[in-house]
Amino acid sequence: MKNLEVFTHVSTAYAYCNRKHIDEVVYPPPVDPKKLIDSLEWMDDGLVNDITPKLIGDRPNTYIYTKALAEYVVQQEGAKLNVAIVRPSIVGASWKEPFPGWIDNFNGPSGLFIAAGKGILRTMRASNNALADLVPVDVVVNMSLAAAWYSGINRMMKTITRLHKAMVFLEYFTSNSWVWNTDNVNMLMNQLNPEDKKTFNIDVRQLHWAEYIENYCMGTKKYVLNEEMSGLPAARKHLNKLRNIRYGFNTILVILIWRVFIARSQMARNIWYFVVSLCYKFLSYFRASSTMRY
Template sequence: MVTIPEFYLGKNVLITGATGFMGKVLLEKLLRSCPAVKTAYILVRPKAGQNPQARVQEMLNCKLFDRLRDEQPDFKEKIVALSSELTQPELGLSQADKELLTSCINIVFHCAATVRFNETLKDAMQLNVVATRQLLAFAQLMKKLEVFIHVSTAYAHCNRKHIEEVIYPPPVDPKKLIDALEWMDDGLVQDITRKLIGERPNTYTYTKAMAEYVVQQECGNLNVAIVRPSIVGASWKEPFPGWIDNFNGPSGLFIAAGKGILRTMRASNSAVADLIPVDVVINMTLAAAWYSGVHRMMKIINRLHRSMMLVEYFTSHSWVWNTDNINMLMSQMNPEDKKVFNFDVRQLHWAEYMENYCMGTKKYVLNEELSGLPAARKHLIKLRNIRYAFNTILVVLIWRVFIARSQMARNIWYFVVSLCYKFLSYFRASSTMRY
C-alpha cells in the first residue's frame, strides 16, 4: 500500500474545528508530515469582532506552529480560511465557497464540537448533532470526496461497561428530538434533560452518541470512519513534548493542584485514568483516513485510553474498550510510517509524559516562565508543610478528645459499678436484718 504521506499527495483537505485544540494540532501535523498535501481548507466562524482570516492568523502565530514555521516557512500559503457557521443551512457558506469545496475536497476531518459538560441540551444538540447533519449533507455533494472522518469520543457510550467498536442505537430518534427542541422553551428542556440522557453524566456524551448515530444513518455512500479518543491531553512528542493551550480536563487539575488551590478531590483508587496525548490521537486520525481512503470501506476506529477527569463520574468508574481495529491499523503500516505517524502508546514513558504535561500547562496555558520553577517548588513545599502541620494538630485534637471521652467513660463506669456495689451491700444488709 502507499505510505501515509503518499496518500495525502496532492489532496485537498477540509477541516472543521481547526481553531480548537485537536483541530490545530491536526492542521500542524498534516502540513508538517505530509508536505505534499495540496491545500487545507478550514471552516471558521467570525468571533469577537474578528473575521475568520484574522482568527486563523492569530492561531498560526502560536508556539504550536514554530517547528512547522522553521521547516516550511511558506506553509501558510496552503491554508485557506472560509467563513462558515456549521449549524446554518449549507453551513452558512457563500455560493462561491460551496462551489469551490464541492469541486475539489478529497478528505474531510470533522473535529468541530462543543466539549462543555454543562452545555444545555438544546445548544449541545445544535453544535454536536445538527452541525454534523449539515456537514454530512454537504459532503454528499463533494464530487471527489474519498474519506469522511468524524471525531467522536470514547465516552459517547459511557453508560455501558464494555464498549464495542460499533454504533449503538440511541434511545430517542435524533431527528425527532431536534424537531421537538425547536418549540420547547428553555425551562421545559431543562426539565426533561435528565430523563433523556438517562445514565449518561452530561449532555456532551449524550449528543456525541447521537452524532455517531446520525453519521451512520445519513452518510449514504460516503466512506466514513469514526475516531473515538478518550480524554485528550498535552502532546507526547510532537511538535514538542508537553504542548497544551487550554484548561480543559487534566490541565485544569494540574494547574489547580500546582498552584495549591486544589488539595483534594473525589475519585476511586480502582478507576483507570484514560488519558491520551493529543499527538497520538492526531497521528491515529491521519492514519485512519489513510487506511479508509486506500481500502474504500467504512471503518469505525474506536479510541480508548487514559486519563483523569475533573468530573466525579469519570474519576470513579472504569470501562473496557476493544482495540482490534487499532492493532489492525498499526499492522498495516510500514516501519517508516509507524515512526512518522506513531500512535503506539506502549512506547510512552508515562512519568516523563506527565512531567512534560505539567510543565506544558505552566508554559503554554499560564504563560509562565520555567525559570520560576524553584520559587514554585518552594511554594508547594510551604503548602505541604502547612498541610502536614494542620493534619498533625488535627490528630492531636482528636486524640485529646478521645482521651477525654475515654476518661469520662471510665469515670462513669466506676460510678455505675460503685453504685451497684452500694446497692448490693444495702440489699444484703436489709436481708440480714429481716432474717
C-alpha cells in the same frame, strides 16, 4: 462535496459510557436524533431542562449524550461515504510532536494540573481503582490521519471487489457473440416517414461508434463523476507522457534482453537468426504470391 474522499468524525470514547464494555460499533440511540431536534424546536428552555434527565438516562451529561447522537447521525447520513469515527479518551499534552508536553488549553486534566500546582485544588473525589484514560494529543492526530487513510483504502478495496464480481458475471456476455433477427425493426423503420425518421431515429447503422464511445466516456466524467472538463488537455498530455514512458521502457527492456541473452549466447543467437530468417522467407513468399495475382 463532490471531491470528498473521507469524512472523519472525532467523537469520544465516553459516548457510550453507560455501558461497561464498549465495542467498536455505533449503538442505536433510544430516540431518533431528527425527531429529537424537531421536538426541541418548539420547546422553551424550561421544558428542555425538565425533560433532559429523562433523555440522557444513565449518561452523566448532555455532552456525552449528544456525542452518541452525533455518531448515529454520521453513520446514517454517511452510508455512501468513506466514514471514519475516532473515539479518543481524555486528550492530554503531546507525547512527541511538536515536542513533549505541548498543550495550549485548560481542557481535560490540564486545568486540574494547573489548579493543583498552584495550590488552588487540594482534594477531589476519585477512586484508587479507576484508570486515568489519558491519550496524548499527537496520538489522536496520528490516529485520525491513519483512520482517514485506511477508510479510503478500505472502501476502494470494496469497490474493486464488487468490480471483480461484476466482471465475472459479465464474462459470459463479453466472451460470446449472437446474431439477432431484426425484421420487425426494419419493418418499423420503413413505416416511418422521412420526418419521423429524423425525429424518432432508431437506425443505429448511422451511428459512428468511435465518436459515440468517446462521447460516452466524456459523459461519465461530466454527468456521473461531476468532474470539470477543463482538465482534459492536461490529462491527455499526462496520458501521452505515460504512453511514451511505457514505449521507452519496453524499448530499453528489449535492448537489454538482446544484450544479455542474445549477444552473449550462441544458442540464443542461432534461435534469433532462425526466427528472423523464417520471417524473411515468409515475407518473401507473401510478396511473390501478391505479384503472381497481378
